[in-house]
Amino acid sequence: MPTTTANPAYKLELTSSPHVHSRWSTKQAMWFVVISLIPSLIASVLFYGFYQILIVLTSVAVCVGTEAGVKYIRKREITVKDGSAVITGILLGMVLPPNFSLVFTAIGAVFAIAIGKEIFGGLGYNTFNPALVGRAFLQAAFPVAMTTWTIPAFSDAVSKATPLSSLKFDGIPAAIQPMFFGNIGGSIGETSALAILIGGIFLLVFGIANWRIPLSMIIGILVFGALIWLINPAKYPDPLYHLFSGGFLFGAFFMATDWVTSPLTGKGMWIFGLGISLIVVVIRVFGGLPEGVMYAILLMNAVVPIINRYTKPKVFGETK
Amino acid sequence: MALEIMPDSENIIIPLSQHIGKQAKPVVKKGDAVKAGSVIAEPEGFVSIPIHSSVSGVVQKLHVEPNTSGFPKESILIKSDGKDESEKYEPLDYKTVTAEEIKERVRIAGLVGQGGAAFPTFIKLTPPEDKKIEYVILNGCECEPYLTRDYRLMLERPVDVVTGLSLIMKAVGVKKGMIGIEDNKPEAIKVLREAAKEFPEITVEALETKYPQGAEKMLIKACIGREVPPGKLPLDVGVIVQNIGTATAIYDAVVKGEPQLYAALTVTGKGITTPKNLFVKIGTSIQDVLDYCGGVKDDAMKVIVGGPMMGVAQFDFAAPVMKATSGIVVLTKDEVNAHPETPCLKCGKCIEACPLQLIPTKLSRYSQLEKYAEAEEFNITTCMECGTCTFTCPANIPLVQWIRLGKQKVNELQREKK
Amino acid sequence: MKKQVSLTKEFVKGIWEINPTFKQLLGFCPTLAVTVSAMNGIAMALATTFVLIFSSLIISLIRKLIPGQVRIATYIVIIATFVTIVDLVMKAKFPELSKSLGPFIPLIVVNCVILGRAEAFASKNNPLRSFLDALGNGLGILLVLTVLGGIREILGSRMIFGAPILPDSFEPWIIMILPAGAFLTLGLLLGFSNTLTERKKRLERESLLNKYRPAKAVTEVKEGGAA
Amino acid sequence: MNLFIIFISAAIVNNFVLAYFLGICPFVGVSNKTSSAVSMGMATTFVMVVTAIVSYLIFAFVLVPFKLEFLQIPSFILVIASLVQFVEMVIKKVSQPLYRALGIFLPLITTNCAILGLALFISMREYNLMESVVFGFGAGVGFTLALTLMAGIREELELADVPKGFQGAPITLIVAGILAMAFMGFAGII
Amino acid sequence: MDITMIIALATMGGLGFVFAGALAIADKKLRVEENPLIAKVNELLPGANCGGCGNAGCYDFSVKLVEGKAPVNGCPVADPDNVKAIAMLLGMDSEGAVKMIPRILCRGGNSEAAKKLADYYGPLSCSAMAIVSGGSKLCFYGCLGGGDCVTACPFNAMVMNENGIPEVIEPLCTGCGLCVKACPRNIIEMHPEDRNVFVFCKNHDDAKTSKSLCSVSCLGCGACARKSDGGVEMQNFLGVINYDKLDADKIQFEKCTTGAIQKIDVKS
Amino acid sequence: MKTVIQMLVVLTAIGLISGGLLFQISSWADPMIAVNKQKATEEAIYIVQPEGKSYEKVSADGFEGYKVFGGNKDLIGYAFVYEGNGFQGKIRIMIGIQPDLSKISFIEILEQSETPGLGTKVTEEPFKNKFKGLNSKANIGWVKEGASPKDNEIIAITGATISSKAVVAIIDSGLKKLRTLKEGGKL
Structure with a gap:
């Protein structure tokens, strides 16, 4: 075999085809998600004060630290720069109640990253949304602290309770309008529907979140909510109440759309979104808990492998 | 960039295997004088074709030489004498020629498909008896981005293209011919419609512009709405697909009596000094072609034979241009735009992108973990390696490479089972 | 065929080497269910050990009388009898404990550890060995249940054996005494124990590698640089 | 309505695997392939329904009238074991395809504590025959549900980079833990 | 005697009787015959289910053994004592149960073999490299250094050394041969443990070419073959050892300029 | 045939031995x-009626309760067990009450399966103490923390609102039952 034609002016690369790539990278997408969360963060500061920033920062710092630590122990490349731990940190921080204890936040963050993500092999392999795993852990570990709410800054309300818990336990519904702007009790990030929509639409426009998931969830909650409401309008909340209260919108735009833990195919995403809505309505209406978005998403996360299996697209030209 | 003819190089390397199938058997020895068009290797077996010398000169030696496939192949080295003497077959009139004559001419002229796979054309023109063929479709969509040689061929030789198609239709005995062209080439559509007036049974279809519209299966879907089932050929849905380059080559072989001596190719990319469309003598080294185009710029990062999506990256520029070579692309770092590989986030973009509706991310992971049974279950062998998934993948996973490996292993396992 | 191992070894192996929970992956149900506190774990382990020892002994004694086809049935009846005895005795003498272990005492019957040891060991070995094996395995169970119960009790209710050991400022992690906490704790313990085993194996391999580098060339070789 | 509540409670809210820790061994053992998980789940459901009927009959018509409650454990387990073995043999004789799909899992079920647990729950909660059947069916469905979900997840995890020591049983338990947390959302529905 | 006691006795005794009876009938009527030998053989096999024997697992192999469809030394992993025991069970002879060891017949590591002008980027797996213009080394016959054999080894008996060439940790090796299958370049071969002469090269290029590719390749000069009486034959520029005729003393190892043919020190 | 007999x-022998042994033990x-x-x-009776010294079982309409007597055999109240659904399962409560049913003396949770650490707080003294002396002439009720309860309400x-609610509801319906029985003169 002959020698190579030497040409030292440039160094060539030998790779498999294709030889060109699109502009998008995982890292970019991750930081876009971070940006999309900023409106909600601003809203939370507006309504609950600067302490909330501290919660989010604690959560982010501990998440990043935990990820780096686990990678170090496992002797893997430390990949915190990809932004995924930052997102988990922000998301976790934003689903906690305002003025939550920083120590608990840190415990939740460690759990979210270590058990929710790294134990499955890290980014891309986790079955469940890590931030929600962290929150579910906190909810189960410190239920009292997790259901202690704060009265927002501009509200003249006496009740600290969230719209859903005041409805469930006292039978008093809240008005839609403050729920939309966020001037009402709730978690740090999920209080203002408006801020969530701004961030969510930003994600949709850039194609980072798949539109099918939020859309199917919203359609689902309106339909299932309406069905229940029509049975007894006096007893059950109307569908819009379902839509704007609690963490539904936040979950729809930022939690359920997580690439890793949502289905692969369009059809699967519809099933996923509708399933979440159904579980949310069931838990809210029949369950002992006022809110169920977190559980609904976690449960559907668990179903995703099965959904993927049965929504495998029909291969081109296949007749069946 | 009009097509221009590149002058002969001095040293020509002609590989004995430029097609799918059995390697041809050399019939010349060191010191033999040959003319352009002389047969220097005869076919061996059914799926094989003769090889012609592309220049007049003297045979130097038979040796294993580098090849654009990346793997060295047995080749014949010819030193050009610059006289450019040639041998031709007898020209035939396209109006009176019979189907058998066309097929025989295509066989002895050593034509191969220009779409990339380099399948001997005469076999494609001889479909099995039990398959009823209704259409011949000519692929006027460029197979790959960056390449423009089919476009130039259509613009510059519209009549030859259409006549070539009519010859194919005659050879196969088909009444309907179609040329599918992406709608971003209105010029080509116009001139071909003009040229096709002579042949009422030939229509020109404007197709949506998207990659990989030029892939057989996609083209058939776009033109006549039929889907080729996995593991089947276009023949099974009554279609034969041919490339524009093949049509002109058939025209040359039948009407002009010329065997395939040239490859029409595009030399392009940000890394080349002057991009060109060229007719290059088969056997010319890539180095010579690049030099003819003013050489490679210093920020070049990859030299690819074929298109950027499915071509082969080169490490040895001594490798020669072959019959099915459609382009040489020199890419810079900016164009390659490779990020480091990160884990799959299951974003589903590859699934959305896959023209065959496969699940590339799973296929590649199964292949990587050597779970070939699962890979087979997920139709890994259907993949045509068009590269769209890897192009789209935000995690920059070499999906196609893994899938290609998986396909290879699955095929091996299937053969073992039999 | 099997080489006879020493009696001590027969006893010791059950504690760690073939620990029923960590190595044989058997008997998860009671392990998870009753370990809300260390005390419960110990009680459950003792009850299980009692059944394990006596059923092993009896089975070993009559192993030659039992026809193969009714082997399992016979074992189950023997085990069930002892379990009922434990259940009745506990109800009579320790009503409090019996209440907190709830319905899990009867389920000792289907604890795969007991049937597993009966099938794998007692049916093939003499009573002395069966007794030692059962005792060892019982201690293995005791170890795991105590540790698991201890961890869950400390984190979940700030106490160990009912006595507070963490300061009041420590907010107990309620999840630890819930089912989820049981799964997580056992999963993590199991994972860490496996990781330790893996590590040990890796170190052994490394030392082997250093000891036995592959066959070295006898003839001298000229080492050349790159061409 | 009462029957419906019993069903939902057994299948989801008080899932045998995730809330009562019953049947963990097969849950960890047979959950690595979706297909076998579904078969195992169906076989278990079948055995559960049969067990529910039989143990109800024994308890109500033999043990209680003769004041033999203390024979509960041995008699239940003996009946279950013989029943399962008998069913296995019958299936094997009657239909080979059915045997291949369900039968091979039957021996595993004998020592599944979920079955004995079911029988004991029925006697403890004093269900009547209909309630027992529904309870057995619900518990079976719940078991199948948990098993199938876990199998789906584990098939995905086959492709993941799980730390070596955590592969297999440990990661299964941890996933079960997270699932148990998620199922807590249904608390209070009954 | 208490009436309850009698009922208790009757219940349990009756259940036992009925159960035993049912089982006895079922055993007679529904029995599926299985050769008891299979279970015994299966017990002697290692139970690793590695598939090294080419069957679907140890049990499958033992079925075939009993049916006489598989050779008694077909299991590459079983320890010799057990092989003997199986052979005795089956009334066979356990001939030729010599331990096989994989030998890596390439020494062209990172420091010896020349690189391509273009560097390979992509997955570090030999078979994945091989399909992209054959990896990063110029030699198309030698080790790619991707470590597929190391990954394939179920017993962790292989490592990549610092020079990018795999090594076998012999005490851990069971001779299952999975590394041989994993190598896309076929440079790993199974040899009986006591063979000690090998040509550590697979390059068929002519002397000039192969010399330019790698400093330790076999040039095909034939110096070793000259006085070996057929122990070494030259085939297409490569020395091939014919182990039937080999006499290590007749080979002039010192004449090999690249050290491609060597006698190694084997542990007995 | 020999195996069959064996x-x-x-x-059978194992069954007989087991049956016999278990009978003896039981x-x-x-x-x-x-x-x-x-x-x-x-x-439990003496917990909910601390002054009680002796008691007597009464039953009517399938309802079982106890008359509790003080040191000098005077009726100091009733004690009865009532059960209902809690957050996750059954809650069984022993309720002690004044003879005229005007006030609750004390309660004791006998069985429950509430969420540990949360719902289980209903078994703890601070919660149970809230029922001590609660006016039970009419229905009893509950309020949320922060609000001020009437004399027939607890906080x-x-x-653990749901568990608290459940306990109140169970006691309330038990009281109702008791009242009807009392009015019917069946106690």
Whole structure:
């Protein structure tokens, strides 16, 4: 075999085809998600004060630290720069109640990253949304602290309770309008529907979140909510109440759309979104808990492998 | 960039295997004088074709030489004498020629498909008896981005293209011919419609512009709405697909009596000094072609034979241009735009992108973990390696490479089972 | 065929080497269910050990009388009898404990550890060995249940054996005494124990590698640089 | 309505695997392939329904009238074991395809504590025959549900980079833990 | 005697009787015959289910053994004592149960073999490299250094050394041969443990070419073959050892300029 | 045939031995278990009626309760067990009440399966103490933390509202039942 034609002016690369790539990278997408969360963060500061920033920062710092630590122990490349731990940190921080204890936040963050993500092999392999795993852990570990709410800054309300818990336990519904702007009790990030929509639409426009998931969830909650409401309008909340209260919108735009833990195919995403809505309505209406978005998403996360299996697209030209 | 003819190089390397199938058997020895068009290797077996010398000169030696496939192949080295003497077959009139004559001419002229796979054309023109063929479709969509040689061929030789198609239709005995062209080439559509007036049974279809519209299966879907089932050929849905380059080559072989001596190719990319469309003598080294185009710029990062999506990256520029070579692309770092590989986030973009509706991310992971049974279950062998998934993948996973490996292993396992 | 191992070894192996929970992956149900506190774990382990020892002994004694086809049935009846005895005795003498272990005492019957040891060991070995094996395995169970119960009790209710050991400022992690906490704790313990085993194996391999580098060339070789 | 509540409670809210820790061994053992998980789940459901009927009959018509409650454990387990073995043999004789799909899992079920647990729950909660059947069916469905979900997840995890020591049983338990947390959302529905 | 006691006795005794009876009938009527030998053989096999024997697992192999469809030394992993025991069970002879060891017949590591002008980027797996213009080394016959054999080894008996060439940790090796299958370049071969002469090269290029590719390749000069009486034959520029005729003393190892043919020190 | 006989004999024998053995053990244990049960009930009665010295079982319409007497055999109240659904399962409560049913003396949770650490707070003294002396002339009720309760209301536990509610509801319906019985003169 002959020698190579030497040409030292440039160094060539030998790779498999294709030889060109699109502009998008995982890292970019991750930081876009971070940006999309900023409106909600601003809203939370507006309504609950600067302490909330501290919660989010604690959560982010501990998440990043935990990820780096686990990678170090496992002797893997430390990949915190990809932004995924930052997102988990922000998301976790934003689903906690305002003025939550920083120590608990840190415990939740460690759990979210270590058990929710790294134990499955890290980014891309986790079955469940890590931030929600962290929150579910906190909810189960410190239920009292997790259901202690704060009265927002501009509200003249006496009740600290969230719209859903005041409805469930006292039978008093809240008005839609403050729920939309966020001037009402709730978690740090999920209080203002408006801020969530701004961030969510930003994600949709850039194609980072798949539109099918939020859309199917919203359609689902309106339909299932309406069905229940029509049975007894006096007893059950109307569908819009379902839509704007609690963490539904936040979950729809930022939690359920997580690439890793949502289905692969369009059809699967519809099933996923509708399933979440159904579980949310069931838990809210029949369950002992006022809110169920977190559980609904976690449960559907668990179903995703099965959904993927049965929504495998029909291969081109296949007749069946 | 009009097509221009590149002058002969001095040293020509002609590989004995430029097609799918059995390697041809050399019939010349060191010191033999040959003319352009002389047969220097005869076919061996059914799926094989003769090889012609592309220049007049003297045979130097038979040796294993580098090849654009990346793997060295047995080749014949010819030193050009610059006289450019040639041998031709007898020209035939396209109006009176019979189907058998066309097929025989295509066989002895050593034509191969220009779409990339380099399948001997005469076999494609001889479909099995039990398959009823209704259409011949000519692929006027460029197979790959960056390449423009089919476009130039259509613009510059519209009549030859259409006549070539009519010859194919005659050879196969088909009444309907179609040329599918992406709608971003209105010029080509116009001139071909003009040229096709002579042949009422030939229509020109404007197709949506998207990659990989030029892939057989996609083209058939776009033109006549039929889907080729996995593991089947276009023949099974009554279609034969041919490339524009093949049509002109058939025209040359039948009407002009010329065997395939040239490859029409595009030399392009940000890394080349002057991009060109060229007719290059088969056997010319890539180095010579690049030099003819003013050489490679210093920020070049990859030299690819074929298109950027499915071509082969080169490490040895001594490798020669072959019959099915459609382009040489020199890419810079900016164009390659490779990020480091990160884990799959299951974003589903590859699934959305896959023209065959496969699940590339799973296929590649199964292949990587050597779970070939699962890979087979997920139709890994259907993949045509068009590269769209890897192009789209935000995690920059070499999906196609893994899938290609998986396909290879699955095929091996299937053969073992039999 | 099997080489006879020493009696001590027969006893010791059950504690760690073939620990029923960590190595044989058997008997998860009671392990998870009753370990809300260390005390419960110990009680459950003792009850299980009692059944394990006596059923092993009896089975070993009559192993030659039992026809193969009714082997399992016979074992189950023997085990069930002892379990009922434990259940009745506990109800009579320790009503409090019996209440907190709830319905899990009867389920000792289907604890795969007991049937597993009966099938794998007692049916093939003499009573002395069966007794030692059962005792060892019982201690293995005791170890795991105590540790698991201890961890869950400390984190979940700030106490160990009912006595507070963490300061009041420590907010107990309620999840630890819930089912989820049981799964997580056992999963993590199991994972860490496996990781330790893996590590040990890796170190052994490394030392082997250093000891036995592959066959070295006898003839001298000229080492050349790159061409 | 009462029957419906019993069903939902057994299948989801008080899932045998995730809330009562019953049947963990097969849950960890047979959950690595979706297909076998579904078969195992169906076989278990079948055995559960049969067990529910039989143990109800024994308890109500033999043990209680003769004041033999203390024979509960041995008699239940003996009946279950013989029943399962008998069913296995019958299936094997009657239909080979059915045997291949369900039968091979039957021996595993004998020592599944979920079955004995079911029988004991029925006697403890004093269900009547209909309630027992529904309870057995619900518990079976719940078991199948948990098993199938876990199998789906584990098939995905086959492709993941799980730390070596955590592969297999440990990661299964941890996933079960997270699932148990998620199922807590249904608390209070009954 | 208490009436309850009698009922208790009757219940349990009756259940036992009925159960035993049912089982006895079922055993007679529904029995599926299985050769008891299979279970015994299966017990002697290692139970690793590695598939090294080419069957679907140890049990499958033992079925075939009993049916006489598989050779008694077909299991590459079983320890010799057990092989003997199986052979005795089956009334066979356990001939030729010599331990096989994989030998890596390439020494062209990172420091010896020349690189391509273009560097390979992509997955570090030999078979994945091989399909992209054959990896990063110029030699198309030698080790790619991707470590597929190391990954394939179920017993962790292989490592990549610092020079990018795999090594076998012999005490851990069971001779299952999975590394041989994993190598896309076929440079790993199974040899009986006591063979000690090998040509550590697979390059068929002519002397000039192969010399330019790698400093330790076999040039095909034939110096070793000259006085070996057929122990070494030259085939297409490569020395091939014919182990039937080999006499290590007749080979002039010192004449090999690249050290491609060597006698190694084997542990007995 | 020999194996069949062996099978029958062995399994029957094992069954017989098991049955016999268990009978013996159970006839030894049963009285003790009954005593334990008795003791537990007794303890609970004296917890909810601390001044009680003796009691007498009364039953009517399938309802079982106890008349509790003080030191000099005077009726100091009733004690009865009532159960209902809690957050996750059944809750059984022993309720002690004044003879005229005007005030609750005390309560004791006998059985529950509430969320540990949260719902289980209903078994703890601070919660149970809220029922001490609660006006039970009419229905009893509950309010949330922060609100001020009337004399027939208790404050629910934060984070365990549902369990608190359930306990109140169970006691309330038990009281209703008792009242109807009393009015019917059946006690």
